[in-house]
Amino acid sequence: MTFRLGGYGIEYGGDPEAYARAHVEFGYNAAYMPNIKLENRQEIADLVKSFAAADLVFAEGGAWKNLIAHDDVTRKANLEHAVHQLALADELGAGAIVAYHGTVGHPGDPWQLSDNYDYGPHPDNQSEAGFQRAVDTARYVIDMVKPKRTKFSLEMVPWLVTDTPENYLKLLKAIDRPQFAAHIDAANMVISPRLYFNTGKMIQDCFALLGPWIVSCHAKDLVMKGGPGTISFHLDEVVPGEGNLDYTVYVTEIAKLGRQVPLMLEHFDVPGYRRGLAHIRRVARSAGVV
Helix, strand or coil: CCCCEEECCCCCCCCHHHHHHHHHHHCCCEEECCCCCCCCHHHHHHHHHHHHHCCCEEEEEECCCCCCCCCHHHHHHHHHHHHHHHHHHHHHCCCEEEECCCCCCCCCCCCCCCCCCCCCCCHHHHCHHHHHHHHHHHHHHHHHHCCCCCEEEECCCCCCCCCCHHHHHHHHHHHCCCCECEEEECHHHCCCHHHHCCHHHHHHHHHHHHHHHEEEEEECEEEEECCCCCCCCEEEEECCCCCCCCHHHHHHHHHHCCCCCCEEECCCCHHHHHHHHHHHHHHHHHHCCC
16 A cells, blocks of 8 residues: 655646646655636546556545635535535545635624634634534535545634544534545644643544544644743644654554555645655654555
């Protein structure tokens, strides 16, 4: 079994062969799905052919829009986007479409906790009503497409209903669709100092709980800051290997699943992707999983 690593840092310019070649040259053997139109059947076929010839896989695509947006017109358009992305991913044979579900926060709401109206914090996001919205939304997207190969999944976010593996399992059972699966982001699971200093066990517990449903994973790292004048801890995302996340456990748990579950870098510049890729490769070799 090939251990699959991929990430951003490569732009798709409309040439499927060049896109595949760029991933191989970068050192990736997995890729994010390009955002093209479902109607472009020949382009889709060429991408599938080019990736197969280069031994590359489409790990995942994104539906990064607020699927529960306060505004009706926006919410409808965002849901249509998610449906399109899932259908496109299924045509390309991607493992998953990942969404972050969204937030009920909006301009003018009384909390004003964030100006991020895609998935920012709001108390109703983690309420029972918020949980049911996540269930209904995932079912809607899945049932509109009925994908045969691609799974629909939700990003782990500390202030949404996917904040812990336990809540993710609860969501999996409530959605009750074989096309819904788990997407793991170990960095996003660190929601307390106790977890920050015990990321290895945190990851092991997560995979023990969600293993059968896991289809893709994200790769980044964390540094915790705090001290005089800081009332609570603060986390900064950094390149894998430059923080505290236990990547030995992470890659080992992925390998133990016994199937190709890609680990995908995100949120950096190209030099950061290169450093992160090199670190994960070193760790994977040392762990004996490549």
